[in-house]
Amino acid sequence: MIVQNYEQVAAEEVTEAEGVSIRVVIGKNEGAPNFVMRVFDVEPGAVTPLHTHDWEHEVFVLSGKGRVYGGGKNAPLREGDTVFVPSMEEHRFVNEGEEPLLFICVIPVLEEH
Amino acid sequence: MIVQNYEQVAAEEVTEAEGVSIRVVIGKNEGAPNFVMRVFDVEPGAVTPLHTHDWEHEVFVLSGKGRVYGGGKNAPLREGDTVFVPSMEEHRFVNEGEEPLLFICVIPVLEEH
Numbered sequence: 001m002i003v004q005n006y007e008q009v010a011a012e013e014v015t016e017a018e019g020v021s022i023r024v025v026i027g028k029n030e031g032a033p034n035f036v037m038r039v040f041d042v043e044p045g046a047v048t049p050l051h052t053h054d055w056e057h058e059v060f061v062l063s064g065k066g067r068v069y070g071g072g073k074n075a076p077l078r079e080g081d082t083v084f085v086p087s088m089e090e091h092r093f094v095n096e097g098e099e100p101l102l103f104i105c106v107i108p109v110l111e112e113h
Numbered sequence: 114m115i116v117q118n119y120e121q122v123a124a125e126e127v128t129e130a131e132g133v134s135i136r137v138v139i140g141k142n143e144g145a146p147n148f149v150m151r152v153f154d155v156e157p158g159a160v161t162p163l164h165t166h167d168w169e170h171e172v173f174v175l176s177g178k179g180r181v182y183g184g185g186k187n188a189p190l191r192e193g194d195t196v197f198v199p200s201m202e203e204h205r206f207v208n209e210g211e212e213p214l215l216f217i218c219v220i221p222v223l224e225e226h
Contacts, residue, residue, distance in 0.1 A: 001181065001183035001184050001186065001188075001196055001197060001198045001199070001202060001204065002196070002197040003181065003188040003190070003194060003195070003196050004194070004195055005191075005193045005194050005195070006173070006193050006194075006195055007193060025173070025195045026171045026195055026197045030197040031197070031199060032169065032171065032197060033169060033200075034147065034148065034169065034221050035147065035148045035171065035219060035221070037171045037173065037195065037219065056145065056146060056147065058139045058145065058148065058150045058219070060119070060138070060150065060173075060217055062175070068114065068116065070114035071114050073114065075114075075116040077116070078118075080118045080119050080120060081116060081117070081118050081119075082116070082117055082118070082119055082138045082139055082150065083114055083115070083116050084114060084115040084139045084143040084144070084145060085114045086114070086144060087146075089114060091114065104173055104217065106148060106150065106171070106219055108147050108148070
């Protein structure tokens with residue numbers, strides 16, 4: 001097994017989204033065969049790109065306050081909220097609070113991750 | 114998309130482990146096609162069964178203090194720790210603190226979940 005704190009993992013800036021960084025906490029480096037766990041850090045006022053792709057997201061909000069847009073709807077987000085975004089549904093995450101919005105986002109193993 | 118707080122999901126007692134409950138927060142009910150997100154609640158002093166299976170675990174500790182045994186090693190656990198347990202590695206989680214040990218555990222979609 002591999003045990004590490006998420007803060008030990010280097011955060012990578014998301015080039016297309018100012019104020020958004022990602023840590024791949026369990027992925028190919030750890031030998032994950034099927035799905036990849038990432039931790040997103042969205043700074044106050046920052047947003048993730050509005051985008052669509054052919055894989056799903058499984059999200060768990062660790063801290064902060066925000067909003068998610070998806071499938072033509074939107075919903076507030078707070079600690080302990082979970083979000084399932086099915087494949088091909090356009091979505092965006094927004095930090096509407098004064099603290100970082102931290103969430104886990106799990107995706108299938110993809111070539112680029 | 115589907116948004117809900119994990120506390121809205123009914124907790125199921127684990128019959129073989131007193132003081133351990135599971136919430137399936139994103140699974141077949143939400144239409145998850147590839148992997149299932151569960152939240153474990155291990156009460157102080159409780160342990161999960163020492164067991165082995167042919168699928169992996171991807172774990173994120175939400176709160177509490179404990180220890181994980183896996184692959185002949187053991188490691189302390191605290192908030193923000195991640196654990197990758199590969200398939201076929203024997204493992205167990207133990208709450209060594211005075212508060213509930215809460216962690217996310219993601220597994221592949223299986224027939225029984």
